[in-house]
Amino acid sequence: MRYNGGLELTYGKLPAHIAEAVDYANQALAKQSVQIEQTSEKNHTKVLHAFQEANISTYHLTGTTGYGLGDAGRDNLDRIIASIMGTESGMLRHQFVSGTHAISSVLYGLLRPGDHFISVSGTPYDTLQQVIGIKGNQAGTLIDLGINFDILPLAEDNSIQIKQLDSLVKPETKLFILQRSQGYEWRNSLSIKQIEDFVKVAKAKYPYIDIFIDNCYGELVEEKEPGDIGADIMAGSLIKNLGGTLAPTGGYIAGREDLVAKAANRFTAPGIGRDVGATLDNLRLLYQGLFFSPLTVCEAIKGAVFSAAFWKKLGFEVHPQPEDERTDIIQAIKLNSQARMISFCQGLQKGSPIDAHVLPVPSEMPGYVDEVIMAGGTFIQGATSEFSADGPLREPYAVYMQGAISHIYVKNANILAALNLMDNNLL
CATH class of the missing domain: 3.90.1150.60 (Methioning gamme-lyase, C-terminal domain)
Structure with a gap:
């Protein structure tokens, strides 16, 4: 027919x-x-309040060129994304080419050769597998740089097997990463409640290990965000939820100040961090998309x-x-x-x-x-x-x-x- x-x-x-x-x-x-x-x-309402608290005016919608020094529109976007995500710091940039880019900036910013991290929500998304080095044959992967990695599979009922973490945690373990979305897997995505339960136990038992959330596809679906329930840092894409179908490209990182600073140094360069980067003609669409x-x-x-x-x-x-x-x-x-x-x-x-x-x-x-x-x-x-x-x-x-x-x-x-x-x- x-x-x-x-x-x-x-x-x-x-x-x-x-x-x-x-x-x-x-x-x-x-x-x-x-x-x-x-x-x-x-x-x-939460997003509206974040805009109002940042005192956004029309001049914040006008971008900069060159180095982008003193870009108040860019800096206030950072404050807004931190407020929405429930964190003390954030950075939102059109220069992130994808969610994987933002997530990678966190991983490379926080981890050093000899460090170890664990995916506690099973095998990560396809693109991240190549960043880590468990698939493909790319140069410069985390494993290539001497960073070690383990996977903790989800249980059959989709719960995080936190009791099994002791068998994987090592003295050099620095990070737990959780993928909120199901990705290309036939499973439940992780709810905020599941993440919150994990954070409470992990922080009590492993207070020295930071918790990183791949937040792609999960933003603003529930009433709380990972920052509201104690996650240390998160990242995502602006051509997914938070771009509101208007952001032409980009991504974000939000979390604890020291961790966001490390990720920003990886995103640009040490000594530059979040203080440089022209926004060109993108600010109005980034603001408007985030509001929508x-x-x-x-x-x-x-x-x-x-x-x-x-x-x-x-x-x-x-x-x-x-x-x-x-x-x-x-x-x-x-x-x-x-x-x-x-x-x-x-x-x-x-x-x-x-x-x-x-x-x-x-x-x-x-x-x-x-x-x-x-x-x-x-x-x-x-x-x-x-x-x-x-x-x-x-x-x-x-x-x-x-x-x-x-x-x-x-x-x-x-x-x-x-x-x-x-x-x-x-x-």
């Missing part, structure tokens, strides 16, 4: 089983919308709930379930075949505002070992805050959806993905 993408709000002309899935998903979303909006309202971000995160969660219910009704395994509490914006759908995964992404692309006519195909991507396919007709290249679906071409052939400028066009795109599967006899 060929479909031109001009969906009516009633979806009256859809095949019966897809129309039933839409109705089911709308009902599932309606049950959760009030709670989602309440959390968004609290977070939006609680609203776009709200839309992303609504889109994720709809997507989970829609594909579950069509017979696919989804994670999280539609009714599950959310701690990030990612929704995973298990497609179980390469052909179905490619067809899904190609159908989803048809619902995009940009490049709806383009056919996504699997390809190599920097930082990934497996080929990746990505559907994402975004205004900002690769902005998963806007709405996209991607995944590595490997078992179980799952796609990971995230983001939304509007949850309404997420619905549209999901329907077009289902119709494309049906056209190819895969649904």
Whole structure:
């Protein structure tokens, strides 16, 4: 069945089983919308207060060139991100090229040759595996520099196995790292409550070991951030949650003052740290995107709930379930075949505002070992805050959806993905 993408709000002309899935998903979303909006309202108020406390004026929206000396707009963004994340210090920069770049700045800033660190949430995300040196053959990895690393897998119930830490902690252990999001794994993401429970025990038992949170995809989903519950430092991307779909690029680091300073020295150079760096014409979009971000995160969660219910009704395994509490914006759908995964992404692309006519195909991507396919007709290249679906071409052939400028066009795109599967006899 060929479909031109001009969906009516009633979806009256859809095949019966897809129309039933839409109705089911709308009902599932309606049950959760009030709670989602309440959390968004609290977070939006928090962001508003952070702006007001920093006394932001129009001149803060005007950037600098050259060295960027005395850039009040940049410095106040740092204060705002620290306030929102519940930390004493922060840095938000458009020069971060990705979340992995921001996370790497922390790791290289805090760790020295001979040090040891532990991922206590299982195997890190694909791109970080190459930074550490456990995949790929890159020069300058942490392992290449003599920094040692261990993995503590999550338990079968997705809990952090803190009782097993004693077998991994060494005198030279300096850092615990936790990945809040599920990444490309079929598991629950870590909730703030889980992180808080870990922080309490770890700080009591290992007070000399700092705790670092990869906060990508988790910002403003819950009412608290890792800084509010005692984590030492965190990092993330601005083309994910906190960019509000407007930030053209960038990332952030927030945490304890001394740790942020070390990461900043790695990001630029010792003696330069956070005091230099032109903001050019980016400040207004960074400020405005950050202010919008609680609203776009709200839309992303609504889109994720709809997507989970829609594909579950069509017979696919989804994670999280539609009714599950959310701690990030990612929704995973298990497609179980390469052909179905490619067809899904190609159908989803048809619902995009940009490049709806383009056919996504699997390809190599920097930082990934497996080929990746990505559907994402975004205004900002690769902005998963806007709405996209991607995944590595490997078992179980799952796609990971995230983001939304509007949850309404997420619905549209999901329907077009289902119709494309049906056209190819895969649904």
